[in-house]
Structure formats: C-alpha cells, structure tokens
Amino acid sequence: MPQVIHLGGEHTVTGSCHLLQINGLNILVDCGMAQGTDAVCPMEKWPVPPDELDFVFLTHAHIDHVGRLPELIEKGFHGEIIATHPTKALLGPMMRDAMSFSPMTQREIMESDQAIDEQSWGFEYNRLFDLKNGVRFTLGPAGHILGSCFIRFVSDDPPWSVVFSGDLGAKDTPILPDPSIPEPCDLLILESTYGDRLHEKRKDRVRRLGNVLTSAMSDGGKVFIPAFALGRAQELIYEIDRLFSAPELETKTQAVNLQSKIRNPKSSLPVFVDSPLGLEITEIYSSLAEYWDKEANDLLYHGDHPIDFDHLYAVKNYHDHLRLLELPGPYIVLAGSGMCSGGRIVDHLKAGLEAQENDVCFVGYQAPGTPGRDIIRYGKRPGGYVCLNGERVTIKAKIHVLPGYSAHADQNGLIEWVESMSEKPKAIKLVHGEPQAQSALGSILGKNGYHVLMN
Numbered sequence: 386m387p388q389v390i391h392l393g394g395e396h397t398v399t400g401s402c403h404l405l406q407i408n409g410l411n412i413l414v415d416c417g418m419a420q421g422t423d424a425v426c427p428m429e430k431w432p433v434p435p436d437e438l439d440f441v442f443l444t445h446a447h448i449d450h451v452g453r454l455p456e457l458i459e460k461g462f463h464g465e466i467i468a469t470h471p472t473k474a475l476l477g478p479m480m481r482d483a484m485s486f487s488p489m490t491q492r493e494i495m496e497s498d499q500a501i502d503e504q505s506w507g508f509e510y511n512r513l514f515d516l517k518n519g520v521r522f523t524l525g526p527a528g529h530i531l532g533s534c535f536i537r538f539v540s541d542d543p544p545w546s547v548v549f550s551g552d553l554g555a556k557d558t559p560i561l562p563d564p565s566i567p568e569p570c571d572l573l574i575l576e577s578t579y580g581d582r583l584h585e586k587r588k589d590r591v592r593r594l595g596n597v598l599t600s601a602m603s604d605g606g607k608v609f610i611p612a613f614a615l616g617r618a619q620e621l622i623y624e625i626d627r628l629f630s631a632p633e634l635e636t637k638t639q640a641v642n643l644q645s646k647i648r649n650p651k652s653s654l655p656v657f658v659d660s661p662l663g664l665e666i667t668e669i670y671s672s673l674a675e676y677w678d679k680e681a682n683d684l685l686y687h688g689d690h691p692i693d694f695d696h697l698y699a700v701k702n703y704h705d706h707l708r709l710l711e712l713p714g715p716y717i718v719l720a721g722s723g724m725c726s727g728g729r730i731v732d733h734l735k736a737g738l739e740a741q742e743n744d745v746c747f748v749g750y751q752a753p754g755t756p757g758r759d760i761i762r763y764g765k766r767p768g769g770y771v772c773l774n775g776e777r778v779t780i781k782a783k784i785h786v787l788p789g790y791s792a793h794a795d796q797n798g799l800i801e802w803v804e805s806m807s808e809k810p811k812a813i814k815l816v817h818g819e820p821q822a823q824s825a826l827g828s829i830l831g832k833n834g835y836h837v838l839m840n
Contacts, residue, residue, distance in 0.1 A: 387545050393425030394817050398578050399449035399752055400425040401817055408518040408540055413441045414549045418452025421752030428460055436461030443468040444551025445533035446475040448483050455484055455497040466505040469524055471532025471673050473507035482662045528554030528564035529792050530616035531676055537567050546570040553794040557587050559623040562678045569808035577818030578793040580826025590789030595628050597744055597785055606742035607714040611730045611757055613723035614663035616792050617749055619670050619692050621719055625656055626694045657709055659700040659720040659729045667692055710736050724755040731773050743782040748790035761786055814838045
C-alpha cells in the first residue's frame with residue numbers, strides 16, 4: 386500500500402517536507418527550510434536518499450516549503466520539480482535570495498539556480514495529468530499566495546488517493562481567488578497552522594490597520610511592518626492603497642477623519658517597500674494578472690492598479706536604505722524578513738524600537754525562537770527587550786498584532802474547506818501546526834465524524 390512519511394513540518398509550522406511512496410515511485414511534496422526552533426529530518430537520515438527520488442512537487446514558493454532544494458540537488462536529486470506556472474516564476478528569485486544568506490559562493494549559487502530552473506516545470510490548475518506508473522495528479526488553487534496549490538494524487542491499481550492541502554488561504558484574500566475544493570480522497574494531509582484560533586474579518590483588519598496609520602499621523606511616528614516578501618507584502622500594498630482611496634472603517638465619522646488625513650497631499654503617509662526581493666516579487670505579481678481574482682482585475686480594468694499608488698516608493702539599494710533610517714516620520718516601511726530574523730527590517734527595529742511614537746505591526750505567524758515572536762511576547766512588559774543581531778534593544782514602540790492578515794485559513798476556514806468536499810476523507814492527518822493547534826482542530830473534526838490520525 387502507498388504510504389506517507391513526514392520528514393519535516395509534521396508538528397511544526399515550518400520545514401514542510403513529506404515523502405509519498407506509491408506504485409514504486411518516491412515523490413517528495415515540498416522541501417522546506419525550518420525557521421526558529423523548528424527542526425527537520427537531516428537528509429542523511431531519510432528513508433530514501435535524494436538521488437533515488439523521482440519527483441518533487443511544490444505547493445508554493447515560500448522558503449519553509451522550498452528552501453532546501455539547493456541541498457537536495459547538491460546531494461544528487463536529478464528528477465523533475467513540479468509546480469504551478471506562477472510558482473515556477475517565483476521560485477528563481479526566492480531561491481536566489483535565500484542562497485545569498487548561505488555560505489555558498491556566487492558560482493555555487495549560479496549553478497544551483499540554473500539546476501533548479503532546468504529541473505522545474507510549470508503546470509496548469511485543475512487539470513488531471515499522468516505522472517508515471519499509473520499515478521496521476523491534479524493541482525488545485527489553495528488561495529495562500531500567488532501560485533499556491535493543493536495536490537491530489539490518484540492511483541487505479543491499487544485504487545487509492547491522497548490530497549496534500551499545502552497552505553490554505555482564507556477566503557476574500559486580496560488579489561487571490563478563494564481556495565478550490567478537491568475531489569474526494571482516501572487520505573487528506575491537512576495543514577493546521579491556525580487550527581486553534583479565528584481571524585478577524587477583512588473589514589475589521591483594514592479598520593485596525595487604518596487606526597494605526599491614523600495614530601502615526603498624529604504623533605509623527607514610523608510604522609514598521611515586518612512582511613514576507615512573497616504574498617504578504619503585495620497584500621499589504623493592496624490594502625494600504627484601498628485605505629488611501631476608500632477607508633473601510635465602522636462609522637462615517639471615522640472614515641472622513643482618516644480619509645482627510647491620508648488623502649491630504651500635505652500629510653499623505655509615504656509607504657516605502659524596503660525589500661529588493663519584495664520589489665522583484667511585486668513585479669512578477671503584476672505580470673501574472675490572469676491568476677488574480679475578479680476584484681483585483683476589475684480595479685486594473687478601471688485604471689486603478691491594485692498594487693501601485695502615488696505614495697508608494699521603492700528602496701532599491703543599500704545606500705537608500707541607510708538614508709531611510711535617518712528620515713524623520715511619519716511614514717510606513719514594509720521590509721523583510723517577516724519574522725525579524727534577518728534582512729532590512731532588523732536595521733529599522735534597532736533604530737526605532739526604543740521610540741514610543743513608533744509602531745510595529747505584525748501581520749503573520751511568528752515561529753518560536755524568532756525575534757518577531759519575542760517582540761510580541763515581551764513588547765508589553767515594562768523593560769521588555771529583544772536581541773537583534775546580538776544587540777539588546779529595549780521595546781518602547783507600540784506593538785500591534787493583526788492576525789486577520791494571516792495568509793492561512795483559520796479554524797473555521799479549515800473546517801469549512803474539509804466539509805465542502807463531496808465525500809468525507811477516509812482519514813485525515815494534521816501537519817504544519819503546533820501541537821495545541823493540531824489538538825484543537827483534530828478534536829472538532831473528530832466530533833464532526835472525521836477519522837483524524839493523531840500521534
């Protein structure tokens with residue numbers, strides 16, 4: 386019988402890596418890098434060495450799902466890498482950026498980049514493809530980031546099917562179509578990142594973001610938003626653009642007040658994208674409008690580019706980055722890394738965390754052991770501090786957590802997605818989540834009549 390072996394991301398949120406053995410094929414689903422204190426199984430201990438893998442399937446291009454590809458190829462993998470067309474387009478810049486922080490030489494980076502490109506193939510959504518040895522597959526939209534997908538493998542002999550959810554996005558996410566629903570399966574490998582919590586509604590999170598920006602305008606502070614270059618940065622640009630044009634707040638008075646502050650040319654908040662990778666990814670997003678949702682395409686059709694506006698500025702080189710650090714507020718900065726473990730956001734936080742007039746907005750999951758997690762944990766304590774690049778920085782800035790901006794479905798979204806399937810999976814295995822999230826989600830699914838494999 387086919388089997389699935391989890392090599393990373395079984396009980397953690399990062400480091401996704403799963404081995405599917407079916408009809409004599411060894412198929413790897415994702416090959417991600419662990420972050421924070423998360424861990425993955427060393428390749429030397431895999432039950433199948435890299436040079437005996439037949440295929441690698443990628444659910445999307447985030448580093449915690451693709452970051453170990455260079456190591457995999459270095460250790461002998463020479464099979465095909467299969468993904469959607471947008472993931473194929475995004476894979477190159479994501480991997481080049483990740484490798485630039487590794488001990489690899491420039492020549493090694495170029496060679497690895499070329500090998501990944503030559504071994505990668507883009508496929509369409511919602512089409513059934515023959516793979517090999519009687520195995521077929523379908524890639525379905527997952528609504529997490531551009532190009533993200535769930536994967537359904539099916540075999541007729543023996544008759545068996547499995548769906549890997551990948552990372553599922555929330556409905557009504559800017560730019561992205563909602564997740565599709567897969568056909569029935571024997572085994573569902575389901576992510577559980579937010580299996581124990583609920584997100585804000587989109588209008589509520591936009592209102593909260595607008596309130597932070599209003600506060601920044603009143604006290605001259607800076608707003609630092611640690612944002613993943615792929616997905617979150619583009620989503621925030623989209624939402625801030627909407628705030629500049631039509632704030633979605635609870636009352637007309639609030640809307641008028643915020644609109645008058647933001648739309649007044651003399652007081653418009655500059656928005657700086659201080660991320661070379663984020664800028665490159667945004668250009669790729671702009672070139673792939675055929676994969677956007679109807680709302681984004683309608684804006685584009687009517688002359689309002691959804692991820693570009695008058696007060697949006699690109700910080701392309703390091704010299705301009707240093708100049709930005711000295712620029713007085715108020716302004717907004719979007720910079721990576723999303724968990725504050727490196728990148729240009731670290732410089733901004735070192736320079737601005739100790740100023741009470743500044744704000745830090747977290748708009749995504751912060752893994753245990755990352756500076757982002759520590760800032761959230763200690764930011765509201767008297768004398769709270771965080772270590773950034775070995776330097777102790779006191780936290781006096783206001784800390785905000787906007788969970789509604791998560792690129793992952795919440796508990797209700799995950800349950801709704803499973804219950805939308807035309808038949809119940811024979812078994813569900815929860816992955817990509819911390820133990821408490823998996824326990825909470827598994828408990829509800831079990832009460833709803835699903836067979837959840839817990840270990």
